[in-house]
Amino acid sequence: MRDNESVSPTVQDLTLSEESSFDLLVVGGGMVGAALARACSGKGLRIAVIETRAPQRDWPPGEIDLRVSALSRASQRILARLGAWERIAALGANPYRRMCVWDALGGGSIHFDAQALGEPDLGHIVENRVIQLALWEALESSPDITLVCPASIAELERTDAGTRLMLGDGRTLRGRLLVAADGRDSLVRELSGIETEGRDYDQRAIVANVRAQEWHEETAWQRFLPTGPLALLPLADGRCSIVWSATAERAAELLAIGDAAFSAALTDASEARLGALVVEGPRAAFPLRLQHAKQYVLPGLALVGDAAHAVHPLAGQGVNLGFLDAAELAAAIDVAVNRGRDIAGLWTLRRYERARRGDNLAMLAAMDLIKRTFGNESPPVVAARSLGLSLTDRIGPLKNLFMERALGLGSDLPPLARPF
């Protein structure tokens, strides 16, 4: 996949027991942490990214990973400005031009079309490992970024002067601002004493790649079943990547059965909208949780991405929210640097928190409401939601408003996400 000769030599190997100082310590070089570090590059800051797992560099031609994300236009712009989109497009970004959502019980449905919005597409389905690799390569070409990988943190000490991070192998790093981008089970969040609120959905999202009898029409299909939504996301080679949310019990059954039985159950769950579906390759399942950190910032500390919020994947918003976090935090740091203010002070960090917390909370609440509404089998609720879907489908301006918001075409975007 990649020409290893072109890897820049900027990855520094910190020798054991050496203590190195940085302005910015980013724990977690996943999609969001890597985006944040890259967005802060070129501002005169010394940045370290501490990541447990190096990204996958290559894979067999034609293989599609199980983990994919539906990226919004706002995310695409952020990734383009960070110098990663061109590489993502070269490795494989699958545009989807339409979306069709329908209710398994009430018969209501809604359709979205990029053409009606004057847009070339509604977004792209991209493998997480592709996004990760493109961003990682951008980090490797940034001389002000030190990649500390593989490494994980063992302890952290936060004082007014900054953070001291002890790595599992004994190395120590100091930094003015610590950013937790270490995912839903963030150790940095836990060690910093930030609590979360939310609940377990008692649902698992099953992911797999499937071949459909009929062409997917570059459409993202989503059927709401009382047991959870099923999404069929179109891939350029004609296959679909599925995200099928089901109760923990049902998910265990669906993982245990053979390919033929799974394919039959899947075809049935999709109402055979694309004809018979045949699973190709492995299946995996991810537990789903609604989770929101009670605080995003403390003096010297900020949480971004899943470390701050975990959302039901039914509308594919998680990493899109995370990229907006990264773009807003980078914008707040930019303002601080330009005005000679402390990047780790609450004046800086609260700008970020104010910009993102309300938006993220609104999205978490909306996804939770949709999940609960479509999980309800009571006839009046079924009738009302189906009517709501179908009415919204017929009211053009309202529908476009939803879509513009989902695409990230709003006006209150951070500089990195604004139109070119």
Ligand SMILES: Cc1cc2nc3c(=O)[nH]c(=O)nc-3n(C[C@H](O)[C@H](O)[C@H](O)COP(=O)(O)OP(=O)(O)OC[C@H]3O[C@@H](n4cnc5c(N)ncnc54)[C@H](O)[C@@H]3O)c2cc1C
């Ligand atoms: C089934 C499913 C489908 C989804 N589909 C979509 C979608 O279509 N669109 C969308 O926007 N979102 C989607 N999401 C959500 C999306 O995957 C997450 O929001 C996203 O991965 C969060 O990125 P992150 O970088 O914040 O965290 P993570 O992806 O969890 O990355 C965290 C990184 O930190 C590293 N790390 C962890 N602990 C440490 C440590 N102690 N020290 C050093 N490094 C550490 C990890 O190795 C990892 O690289 C989906 C989620 C699921 C489960």
